[in-house]
Every structure is written in C-alpha cells, then in structure tokens.
Amino acid sequence: MSQPVLNVQGVSKRFGGLQALSGVNMTILPGQVYGLIGPNGAGKTTFFNVITGLYTPDGGTFELGGAPYKPTTVHEVAKAGIARTFQNIRLFAEMTALENVMVGRHVRTNSGLLGAMFRTAGFKAEEAAIRRRAQELLDYVGIGNFAHYKARTLSYGDQRRLEIARALATDPKLIALDEPAAGMNATEKVVLRELIDRIRKDGRTILIIEHDVKLVMGLCDRVTVLDYGKQIAEGTAAEVQRNEKVIEAYLGAGHQPH
Ligand SMILES: Nc1ncnc2c1ncn2[C@@H]1O[C@H](COP(=O)(O)OP(=O)(O)OP(=O)(O)O)[C@@H](O)[C@H]1O
Numbered sequence: 116m117s118q119p120v121l122n123v124q125g126v127s128k129r130f131g132g133l134q135a136l137s138g139v140n141m142t143i144l145p146g147q148v149y150g151l152i153g154p155n156g157a158g159k160t161t162f163f164n165v166i167t168g169l170y171t172p173d174g175g176t177f178e179l180g181g182a183p184y185k186p187t188t189v190h191e192v193a194k195a196g197i198a199r200t201f202q203n204i205r206l207f208a209e210m211t212a213l214e215n216v217m218v219g220r221h222v223r224t225n226s227g228l229l230g231a232m233f234r235t236a237g238f239k240a241e242e243a244a245i246r247r248r249a250q251e252l253l254d255y256v257g258i259g260n261f262a263h264y265k266a267r268t269l270s271y272g273d274q275r276r277l278e279i280a281r282a283l284a285t286d287p288k289l290i291a292l293d294e295p296a297a298g299m300n301a302t303e304k305v306v307l308r309e310l311i312d313r314i315r316k317d318g319r320t321i322l323i324i325e326h327d328v329k330l331v332m333g334l335c336d337r338v339t340v341l342d343y344g345k346q347i348a349e350g351t352a353a354e355v356q357r358n359e360k361v362i363e364a365y366l367g368a369g370h371q372p373h
Pocket of ligand 1: 130159162
C-alpha cells in the first residue's frame with residue numbers, strides 16, 4: 116500500500132461540555148478524493164479546523180506524507196502542505212483575482228522581506244514567475260479572463276473557484292475543500308465537479324466536506340460519516356450509502372442520502 120498523504124488517528128476536540136470530535140481516524144491515500152459528510156453540527160468543520168491549525172486538538176496524532184506535523188498554526192500547516200478553502204469564502208475582496216492567487220504562492224517563495232524591500236533582481240524574477248504561475252492557475256480553474264477583476268466583483272461560483280486556485284498555488288500535498296458547492300446552482304455544480312475531477316487526474320489528493328450528498332457520492336473514492344462528533348461509518352461511497360447507522364443519522368436529521 117502506498118504511503119498515506121494524510122494519516123490522523125484519535126482526533127478529539129471538546130468545547131466546554133460538548134464533545135465535538137471523539138477519536139476520529141482518517142487515512143487518505145495519494146490521488147484519492149475523500150469525502151467527509153454528516154448532518155448539521157456533526158463536527159465536520161471542527162475536524163477541518165483541527166487538522167488545518169485553526170483549533171487546538173485535545174488529542175490525536177497527525178501525519179502528512181509520512182512525517183508527523185503539528186497542527187498548531189495555520190501558517191505551519193500550509194507550509195507542511197495542506198491548503199484549504201472555507202465554507203464562508205475568505206478572499207481579499209479588494210485585491211484582484213490574480214493578486215489573491217499570488218498571495219497563496221508566497222508560502223513557497225524564497226526571497227524574504229529584505230528582497231521585497233530592496234526589490235532585488237532575485238525578488239523581481241521570483242515575482243514574475245509567481246505572476247505567471249498565478250495566471251496559469253486562474254486559467255486552469257476557468258477564470259483566467261477575470262484575472263484583473265477585484266475578487267468581490269466575481270460571481271459566487273467564480274469566487275469559490277478563485278479560492279481553489281489560491282489553494283493550488285501553495286502546491287499542497289492535500290487540498291481541503293470546505294463545502295465547495297455551497298450556494299452554487301446546478302450548472303455551477305457540474306462545472307465544479309469537472310474541476311475537482313481534473314485536479315484529481317492531475318495527481319492531487321483532495322479532502323472535501325460537502326452537504327450535497329449526491330455530489331459526494333459521485334466524486335469520492337472513500338467517505339467518512341460523522342454524527343455528534345463520532346465516526347459512524349467509513350468506506351466507499353456505495354458502502355457508506357447502505358450503512359444503517361448512516362441512513363438513521365440522516366433520517367433523524369430530516370434528510371436522506373440519495
Ligand atoms: N468555536 C466553537 N465553540 C463552541 N462550540 C463550537 C465551536 N465550533 C463548533 N462548535 C460546536 O461543535 C459542534 C460541531 O460543529 P461543526 O461546525 O464542526 O459541525 P459541522 O458538521 O461542520 O456542521 P455544519 O454542517 O452545520 O457546518 C456543534 O455542536 C457546534 O455548535
């Protein structure tokens with residue numbers, strides 16, 4: 116078996132009296148699209164926030180590409196190789212699409228602050244390379260024509276694609292998408308699905324939280340289901356879909372996986 120991209124075991128997180136995550140395990144192999152689903156309040160966002168350094172876990176072990184990593188700060192996690200998008204889009208609204216992606220790329224650059232201040236030759240060459248790469252990524256996600264538009268002027272679907280481009284700019288080992296289809300219409304969802312498929316085909320590994328169960332089932336190689344912070348099922352989309360506990364959790368929450 117190939118080395119997992121992400122291997123986390125026993126992840127726990129408590130908020131006061133609420134056990135938001137209890138002993139969650141996840142192993143994601145290279146090239147997989149891995150889905151994380153569950154009813155509202157199940158702990159999906161908390162899990163994302165823990166593995167990406169936004170929340171400090173109460174317990175758990177964390178490995179990325181076979182090496183332990185400490186999910187202590189967002190910056191450290193980005194450097195270690197996880198890039199994420201957010202349920203509530205977080206772009207620099209007044210910056211252009213291109214600039215937003217360039218910011219993402221800076222995680223991987225060498226010229227330090229002094230280089231930037233004195234605009235050294237090395238800095239300028241690096242900046243030009245970053246700009247080229249950022250434009251390529253905008254083209255890749257299908258919004259290359261909007262490179263010079265301010266992020267806030269883009270449509271909702273395009274802002275989500277811009278977030279994906281920015282995440283890709285860090286050359287992540289794992290790209291974590293937090294409800295990428297939220298608020299999208301049916302046509303935008305089809306385009307998103309094609310994009311995620313393409314990202315996978317290009318050798319990336321993807322973790323995705325998604326409420327649209329149909330999208331998850333069509334896209335994911337494996338799926339984990341959380342309910343009240345506990346992992347109630349893990350397996351292929353087909354296995355998870357016919358799991359009694361999963362059906363019950365969704366029926367109890369008033370909606371059914373289909
Ligand atoms: N910062 C926080 N402080 C206190 N409680 C929190 C915090 N973040 C999440 N919780 C609680 O932890 C539980 C899990 O929430 P979480 O947002 O992870 O669920 P979710 O599965 O992402 O839900 P949704 O699908 O609605 O986004 C909920 O009961 C929530 O109220």
